[in-house]
Every structure is written in structure tokens, then in C-alpha cells.
Amino acid sequence: MPLSLLLLALASVPSSQGVAPSPVSPPGVHAVPPKEAALLTANGSRATPPVPMEEGEETEEVESESAELEELRALEGATLDPEAKPNAEMMQSLRRLGLTNPLRLRMLDALEEPTFREDDTAPPLARITDLANFDISQVKDRYDIPVDMQPRVAEYIQFFQGPGRKWFRKWMARSTRYLPVMQPILEAKGLPRDTVYLAMIESGFSANAYSWAHAAGPWQFISSTGKQYGLKQDFWVDERRDPIKATHAAAAYLKDLYGELGHWYLAWAGYNTGSYRVRKMVERYGTNDFWVLAEERGLAKETKHYVPKLIAAALVAKNPTAFGFSEEEFQYESTLEYDEVKLTDATDLDVVARAAGVSVTDVQELNPELKRWCTPPATAAKPYVLKLPRGTTTLFAENLQKLSPAERLTFRVHTVKRGDTLSQIAQKYGTAPEAILQMNRMKSARVLKVRAELVIPVPANGRGGSGDAGGAIATKVAQARRSGMVATRPEDEVPAGTPRGPVAAGPVKTEKVDGKTRITYGVQEGDSLWLIANRFQVSVDDLKKWNNLPKRNRTLSLGTLLAVWPPDAKGAAPAKVEERGGTIVVANAVAGQAPVGPKGARVHTLAEGETLWSVSQRYNVSVEDIMKWNHIKDHRTVPTGKLLSLSAP
Structure with missing residues (x-):
């Protein structure tokens, strides 16, 4: 159907329910007052305001027509710009229509946006004050994961409300950054979308989380499991910290666990402790009921608490006001958005940031997998894909071509040998100790570890020192000093491999x-x-x-x-x-x-x-x-x- 006919057809559909009351906006979306929303087009610009009516003249029919006109504008913007993402005005417009309004349903079909479908939820829960008598059946249909109200679930809800409140606020604030990108990955892999709350209890949605068991990233993969599911870990990168790649890996791992153990509770427990132990527990006690197994010997305390903690987190996260949180407590982060560029050589992050017109912190936050202050070596055949803030790739490409060799660095990898000191290594490569510290994110290095690897920044023209040739190195040194990195005096350095205690044992x-x-x-x-x-x-x-x-x-x-x-x-x-x-x-x-x-x-x-x-x-x-x-x-x-x-x- 031509666009003009579609718009006319949609505009002519009457509302069967009138204007529904505006429910509370979801996390991260701020409601627009009806009169204000009517003045906004789909792209956020203000339309010409209508002539105001006299008090009392506004009728339900006028309100209904205004609402339909607003929906029409929202649909027009989305249809003409297929790349446009749902915005607050469009979400608010859809909410004003009843759940069964024909116009709403046809808009959803035309937009084909799964994001809007999530708006078909029941109204917010009333405040829950008696957890012991809370009827979980009221909310089960709001989740695509199984949820039960067990005593330990209630204990975790109370923990999040009380001692753990500070941390839960942080988790909720980060959730709006990662839910929109993680949930579609889980869904595409055949997992429930609400499985995402496993990442909430694992790391609080933190890409930089690192545990005592050496698990890293938002999904807390240990090294061996991460490698098993395709997450690269080497001198340059640790893909366990990449929220996108790690979510793909976690989805694959959880799908395997579910296939092996047959129930999501058991799959989650297996994620925490390993499938072998859970399978043996099922065989030993002849049941796959997690709550029964949790009362028996064989599972670690952490695993017994893992499933109820996840359920509690999901319950509170999707109904924060019902469980005693106010929206004012959460300072929601914006959705993770980025563009990608392909790099064919190791590139200093300072150079990347300057070329893109953003800060180094912006680049690092979008690329938490990077372990060094530069991207890994790459080629045209095997480029490194770097994330940049949305809308900066064109500027980046233009500026990168303009940089002179004196402003760029190349890199060498040095493996520390017995007897090495930082100053000796810097002298060998014609660079500065502070530049080495800065590139490797080290605060200081009085003692180096034998066999440790260091990335050594070297001027692209092969010459260090002062002047234009050493400009890039001088920049590194200045950055290092500003961030508190200090090079130890050569005479105070301890050669690598020196045993602890006095070892000057010559004749x-x-x-x-x-x-x-x-x-x-x-x-x-x-x-x-x-x-x-x-x-x-x-x-x-x-x-x-x-x-x-x-x-x-x-x-x-x-x-x-x-x-x-x-x-x-x-x-x-x-x-x-x-x-x-x-x-x-x-x-x-x-x-x-x-x-x-x-x-x-x-x-x-x-x-x-x-x-x-x-x-x-x-x-x-x-x-x-x-x-x-x-x-x-x-x-x-x-x-x-x-x-x-x-x-x-």
C-alpha cells in the first residue's frame, strides 16, 4: 500500500477506548505531558502550537483526535526514516492508546518494532508490603523465565531493599545501558529475554568486574570457559569484558546448560558451579526440583543462593516501585550506542580519540576488551574492529589521514628477561619509561616480573628524543605524569628476577x-x-x-x-x-x-x-x-x- 494511503487509512481509524491514563514511564524514558507531546514531531522538533481553546471547550472527541494525530506523526517519522529508533514521544503516544485500540495494533504491525511490543504489559504493581503473603501468580505472566516466591527469594528482596540498596541502585542505573543490546541477542539465540538478569547478579552489568576466581566481564566468564565459547584472551584484548561478544558467549553456554539439565533453575545453578555437579545432584536425589536439591548436601552455599538471588533481582528490577524504590533513586545511563571502524594497524587510543573528536575515556568505555592503551596489531586482511561514539566515524577517517608520522606511534612487544629494568628497556627502544608505563596502564614499575610482556611505544619514524620526531612520545610522557604515573629513578630500580631481600652477594x-x-x-x-x-x-x-x-x-x-x-x-x-x-x-x-x-x-x-x-x-x-x-x-x-x-x- 502506498505510504500516503496507509497514513490516511490509519488516521481514519477511530479509537475504541478513548485516551487511556498515562502509566509510569519505563526506566530511562521520561514521560512527555500530553499537551507538550502534541507539539512534538516524531524526530523531537516542535510543531506549530494550535490556537488555545477557552476553558471548558476541550472535549473527549478533540482529545481523541489530537492523540490520533500524534500517533500519525510518530508513524510518519518512523516510516520515512526506517533507521530511527523509538523515542520517548513515540513510546508515550503508543501508551495513550488502549491495548486493544485498532490504530495502536496497526501501528505496531507497520513499525514491526519488538521494542514497542514490550509496552503491552500490565499496569504497575501496587506497593508490596507483605512479602510472606505475596501472591507470585500476579506477576508470573510478566516474565519469560520461571519465578517462584520462596523464603530465600524474599530474603534477597529484603537485602536489596536494605543493606544492598546502594549496589542495587547502581545495577539499575547500568541496566538501561545494556538491556536494550543484550536482550535481543538472548532472544535471537532462543533464550528468555529475562535471562539478562543473570548478568545483573554476576557483575551488576559492569564490563570491568573481576572476581576472586579470576572471572571477568559482565557475564563473569572464567578464562577456560570463555575460551571454550570463543572469547579471545591474549596480550592485547580480553573479550570477556566486551558486553556484546560476552553476551553471545553466555547465550550459547546457557543454551547448552539448559539442553543438558532440562530446567532454567538447574541451568543457572550450572552456570555458577558447573553442570557436572548439578547433574550428579539430580542423579543422586532423583529429582530435578532445584528447591529440593538446595536443601540437600552437595551444592555450595553460593549455588544454593544463586537462583533465588536471580529471581529476586528480576522481580525488583522490573517492578522497582512495587518493592519500595522510587524512580528518583536511579540515575539511568543511556543505551549503549556506537559505530564501528576497521583498523589495519595498531593505533594509539589518544590518536583515535583526537581523530574522532572525543575523549580517550569515551573510546575506552566503548571498548573495555582493550588491555593496552592502543588497539592490537592488525592487517587489511584481518582488521581490528573498534567501536566509536555514534556519528563520529566520518570525522575519524578524515582526521586519521591527516596525521603526520611524528604524531603517531608504532608498537613493539618486549618480554621481560632476568636483569631487565624499565629504564634499560626504554633506552633500548628509544622511548621513555613514563611512555611505557602509560601504554601498559601501570602506575609504577620499580620491579618487573620475568616473562611479563610490555607494549613499547615507538615513534612511527623510528626516532625518539626531542623535536618533531619525539612529539608523540613526549605526549605520552606528559599524559603519564598528569595521571600520576612516576618512573622510578634508574638507581632505585630492582632488576627483574631479583629475589626478595638482599642479594648483592658478590665478592x-x-x-x-x-x-x-x-x-x-x-x-x-x-x-x-x-x-x-x-x-x-x-x-x-x-x-x-x-x-x-x-x-x-x-x-x-x-x-x-x-x-x-x-x-x-x-x-x-x-x-x-x-x-x-x-x-x-x-x-x-x-x-x-x-x-x-x-x-x-x-x-x-x-x-x-x-x-x-x-x-x-x-x-x-x-x-x-x-x-x-x-x-x-x-x-x-x-x-x-x-x-x-x-x-x-
Whole structure:
């Protein structure tokens, strides 16, 4: 039927119910007052207002015709712009028509929008004050998952209303961002749409959630299950955090669990604990009734609570006002919307953001799977698909072409070897330590882990330093410093693979020169000035001065002989390293102060140049514990010579 005839036909259909009262708007949609809505076209612009009537002249017939005209405008906008998404005005217009109004039904058929179909729900529930006597049958038809009111379900509802209220508010606020994109995926895979509330109790719809069991993302996949269902996890990305890809994987996993276990309650329990345990419970007790199994031994407490928690979350989330929440409590987030671009090379996120005219945070929030400050290496044959804020792809493509090589970076991957320090790695690649910290989202790196991988930013023209060639690196350094990242002084770095505690164990020769003790130390592999200075309780600066070393000395040659003059003028002696019962104890200190205090407590005298951190590394304790045990409020004001207790009182 031609569009004009369709519009005329729809406009001529009378309303069988008149104008229905406007129900409460769903989460994230704010109702438009009837008189205001009538002035809005489908795309949100205001139409010319009609001439106002005298008070009392407005009739039901006029109201009905105005409502139908409003529906006509909404339908026109949607028909002429098939890409248009439902907006508040269109939703409000549909609500004003009765559920059986022929015009409403024909509009739904013409629009073919599943989103509108969800508006065919019963009116809001009245406030529920007596959970014990609440008739769950009142709401069962509002869900496509099974819901039962069990004592533990009621307990979780009360928890969400009380102690857990703060967290439930956050979950509800995020729900409007993810429900519109997750539910269609679940439905397309043959799952109930309300299965989405499993993601609510797993992570609160947080893409960055990470559990003690190393589960990640909104659906909380552990590594092995994520890989089994196609979620890539490598140096560059962790697709468990991608809300779209993870929802596809979760749908596939839950469908398999349901096929194996035969009931959604058992499938949810299997999602929490694994299908094997649930299947064995069914076989052992001869029932697939979850509530019966939950009373038996064999399921973990967390699993027994998992199903009632999910039901409670679904009940409250879809009926918040009935369960004591007000709409004012939720600051709903906007729906996740984005465009996609294909990148054929690893690209710095700062470059992406500048080219698209958005912030780096915007890019990161749309791409939570990225583990680095750049996209993964890619090719024209295998591009990386990046999400950008809606409507920015054209600007991004134009600006990306204009960037000069000096403004762009390429990347190398470095695997940390024993003896590496951050400053040495930066020098090797012609970059800066702060730039490495920033690209790898590290706050600091005094010690690197052997075999850890680092992404190294390198200027696209292959030259670091200053000027245009180093402009991109300089930008990285500035960003790092603004965000609080600090590069450790090279002399304070600990080479990767260095065991905890004092390890500067090279050959030592002790002699008296002009009445003073001089120690000659032979540098061995893995040594640093920091380690040597700490062994002999001297400062790094003194060590450099005694041996005419440059201030920015970065490396020590194997076999170099260093002169050390320990502070024996105060009665101190060279550090003596002992091992007692597997615990390293350093006797250095001042004469008369024992390294092991009363009742076996370890003590240490803070020497010049030492810090609480260096002491904590030596004795394998934390800085926080040292401060607590010694009543230290500020680690920067601890005086040289202070006697530190290194074990709890």
C-alpha cells in the first residue's frame, strides 16, 4: 500500500477506548505531558502550537483526535526514516492508546518494532508490603523465565531493599545501558529475554568486574570457559569484558546448560558451579526440583543462593516501585550506542580519540576488551574492529589521514628477561619509561616480573628524543605524569628476577685505610646500585661519589670493582646477611642493637639512604605493616637511625 494511503487509512481509524491514563514511564524514558507531546514531531522538533481553546471547550472527541494525530506523526517519522529508533514521544503516544485500540495494533504491525511490543504489559504493581503473603501468580505472566516466591527469594528482596540498596541502585542505573543490546541477542539465540538478569547478579552489568576466581566481564566468564565459547584472551584484548561478544558467549553456554539439565533453575545453578555437579545432584536425589536439591548436601552455599538471588533481582528490577524504590533513586545511563571502524594497524587510543573528536575515556568505555592503551596489531586482511561514539566515524577517517608520522606511534612487544629494568628497556627502544608505563596502564614499575610482556611505544619514524620526531612520545610522557604515573629513578630500580631481600652477594674484600674501613665489592649479574647500597647501608649517591660514577648511571658492568666506605664512625659495620629458619635477617645497624629483638622480634635500624619500601622488600613485609607496627603516620618523615620493629607486636 502506498505510504500516503496507509497514513490516511490509519488516521481514519477511530479509537475504541478513548485516551487511556498515562502509566509510569519505563526506566530511562521520561514521560512527555500530553499537551507538550502534541507539539512534538516524531524526530523531537516542535510543531506549530494550535490556537488555545477557552476553558471548558476541550472535549473527549478533540482529545481523541489530537492523540490520533500524534500517533500519525510518530508513524510518519518512523516510516520515512526506517533507521530511527523509538523515542520517548513515540513510546508515550503508543501508551495513550488502549491495548486493544485498532490504530495502536496497526501501528505496531507497520513499525514491526519488538521494542514497542514490550509496552503491552500490565499496569504497575501496587506497593508490596507483605512479602510472606505475596501472591507470585500476579506477576508470573510478566516474565519469560520461571519465578517462584520462596523464603530465600524474599530474603534477597529484603537485602536489596536494605543493606544492598546502594549496589542495587547502581545495577539499575547500568541496566538501561545494556538491556536494550543484550536482550535481543538472548532472544535471537532462543533464550528468555529475562535471562539478562543473570548478568545483573554476576557483575551488576559492569564490563570491568573481576572476581576472586579470576572471572571477568559482565557475564563473569572464567578464562577456560570463555575460551571454550570463543572469547579471545591474549596480550592485547580480553573479550570477556566486551558486553556484546560476552553476551553471545553466555547465550550459547546457557543454551547448552539448559539442553543438558532440562530446567532454567538447574541451568543457572550450572552456570555458577558447573553442570557436572548439578547433574550428579539430580542423579543422586532423583529429582530435578532445584528447591529440593538446595536443601540437600552437595551444592555450595553460593549455588544454593544463586537462583533465588536471580529471581529476586528480576522481580525488583522490573517492578522497582512495587518493592519500595522510587524512580528518583536511579540515575539511568543511556543505551549503549556506537559505530564501528576497521583498523589495519595498531593505533594509539589518544590518536583515535583526537581523530574522532572525543575523549580517550569515551573510546575506552566503548571498548573495555582493550588491555593496552592502543588497539592490537592488525592487517587489511584481518582488521581490528573498534567501536566509536555514534556519528563520529566520518570525522575519524578524515582526521586519521591527516596525521603526520611524528604524531603517531608504532608498537613493539618486549618480554621481560632476568636483569631487565624499565629504564634499560626504554633506552633500548628509544622511548621513555613514563611512555611505557602509560601504554601498559601501570602506575609504577620499580620491579618487573620475568616473562611479563610490555607494549613499547615507538615513534612511527623510528626516532625518539626531542623535536618533531619525539612529539608523540613526549605526549605520552606528559599524559603519564598528569595521571600520576612516576618512573622510578634508574638507581632505585630492582632488576627483574631479583629475589626478595638482599642479594648483592658478590665478592667482598675488607681492609683498613687511614683508620677507616674500606670494602671493595665485585659487581655480579643482577646487581644494581640500589641493592649494593642497601647491602652495606650506604646511600646510592655516596656510592656514586666514591666511585666517580655519573649521576644518571644506568648500568653496571659485570666484574666492576666498587669502593664502599661504610659508616663505621658511628659504630656501624658492613651488613652481615644471615638466614634463620628460612627468614633473612640483616645485622648491620649500630653497635649494641641486635637484629633480633625481645622474644625473637626482628628489628632494623634505618640507615642513610634507606626507605621503608627498601626495608619492606628486604624482610618480605609490607610498607603498611611496618608503618602500623611502628606507629608511623608519614613514610617520608622517618629519621635515619630509627629502630624499626619488623613483626607484629
